[in-house]
Amino acid sequence: MSKLRNGLKNAPCNKPKKSTRSGKKKMVKACENGKEKTVHYGATGYDHNYSDSAKKSFRARHKCDEKKSKLSAQYWACKDLWPKGKKTKNPSGKKRN
16 A cells, blocks of 8 residues: 555655645655655744755754665755755745844
């Protein structure tokens, strides 16, 4: 039986979209080695600091440079929310001081 919920059965693999789960920012139909899984990631319960120093701290704390499975929330948070080398923008659109 498939572990896919929330209407992701026909969704493309590895394409993040807004989460339907309360308390989470994003979800993705993660596919790897013939396995499929719905992964929800990114907390919405607090403001995020998307500065370069915060990104560096997050990536170090979560060991984003180590290889991880695409079926984990940690992989998607590192890849989508805190990408290396790209300017991270605040998804709420608010300016941070």
